[in-house]
Amino acid sequence: MASVLLSKLDVGYLEKCSGDSGINYGIIIGQNIKPESFLVVHLAKNCEEDMEILLKGNENELSQGPTCIAEISSQALATQWISASKMCPGSFNVQGVFVTSEKQNLDDENTYLAAKKMLHNLQTILIQSNVFCASIDEDNLTLIFLAYSAANKKAICQGYTHDIMGGSFATMNCHFIDKPMGWHTFECCYELDEIFPIFDDSQRINIENQFQRALLAMKRSLSESEMFIENIWVDESLPLDGFVASNRKKVVNEHYKATIFLPVKCHQYNEHSVKVRKFNGTIRLSGIIFSKIWCSNRNTLGDVKRFVQTDILRSLAARIQVYCDGLTDPHVTNDSVFISEPPRRVFFNLFADGTVNPIQFSEYIFRGEAPTVAVAQAKQVLDLDISLENIIADLEGLPDDEIFSDVSLSNLQKNSAQPIVNTAKYLTRSMYILSITISLLVLLCSIWLHYFFA
Incomplete structure (x- = not known):
């Protein structure tokens, strides 16, 4: 079974994100250390709601962030995903999405259905985005979905495989590393x-x-x-x-x-x-x-x-x-x-x-x-x-x-407007002229020697 390795700092960051109201989400940056083993290097919360002020019908009423996974914007995740891919060193990739909640239980069938739809839309946007980095990075066959609930202090990982029918989930183990990784x-x-x-x-x-x-x-x-x-x-x-x-x-x-x-x-x-x-x-x-x-x-x-x-x-x-x-x-x-x-x-x-x-x-x-x-x-x-x-x-x-x-x-x-010169043609002409000149010099020397010794 595939596994995801998390450090204590990662768990602390998930706790911090789940302390906010509603649902918080972001991207997972990590490294494949084995074919079915993923090491989490950095978690980055999506800050779109923090950077923009969204107004509802009443201008004095600020809109709230998503209250469930179904309300998460796949486009916002795709934008963050593409931007982070440019900033990552070549040893790391954006490998998945995490979701945190303070009170909700994220280990149920409705959560998985909504998460599967979100990841399917996200992967479709990334494929159709025609970004240059997409032609360089190897395709991730498995995307990580990490859900953390502060109510029961539990982290759940699923591996998402994309297909045109909506994709599928496979259970992944979460392991926690006590010592920081040496790099x-x-x-x-x-x-x-x-x-x-x-x-x-x-x-x-x-x-x-x-x-x-x-x-x-x-x-x-x-x-x-x-x-x-x-x-x-x-x-x-x-x-x-x-x-x-x-x-x-x-x-x-x-x-x-x-x-x-x-x-x-x-x-x-x-x-x-x-x-x-x-x-x-x-x-x-x-x-x-x-x-x-x-x-x-x-x-x-x-x-x-x-x-x-x-x-x-x-x-x-x-x-x-x-x-x-x-x-x-x-x-x-x-x-x-x-x-x-x-x-x-x-x-x-x-x-x-x-x-x-x-x-x-x-x-x-x-x-x-x-x-x-x-x-x-x-x-x-x-x-x-x-x-x-x-x-x-x-x-x-x-x-x-x-x-x-x-x-x-x-x-x-x-320089680009100058015509291309046929160097071989001019080289041959120069050799002809040089040969004729040498022949004339030899002829003149012969005539001079003939009259000198006559």
């Missing part, structure tokens, strides 16, 4: 410089579809890459605790450096190995992506590699999503030139009862934006109270101003 930090500074051709021959190209293809191409390339940790190639099947024991850094929460080497594809020349295709444009992605993931001793080095790859792709997808959200029209002409500076990544720690958690989540801010944007997002999406001092904003630097200046754009347009 190891892995960092990777990934230098991105890729060019992806656009083969769409339409007059107006859907740029979102092209970004989607670029992300999938990067996903395939990273899946074939090799990873070195502390400049050492490692066996992916090796448990992480074995690696830590044999490594010189044996202290929990040490930062390990990971390096990714992309494959070099070499083809033997034959008539079928090389394909020449016409393309109508390119997408160039360049810059530095700083990646951070956290693993426990229950993970393997194969998990570390997969988590780092996921974090790089998720970070890139989040920046592309921000760019596409600002487009008034996703269709562009195939002769247009666009240069965009993506937002940079900033990190902040998790906090629980004043205790700093070594795990960090992230947010993205543009040039000129203050870190207060990350503070507001952490509260609204993750229900975290952080200060500006907790923001780590110097891991990704700002690009040079010259890259995004008007001069560079005009030079790019000027």
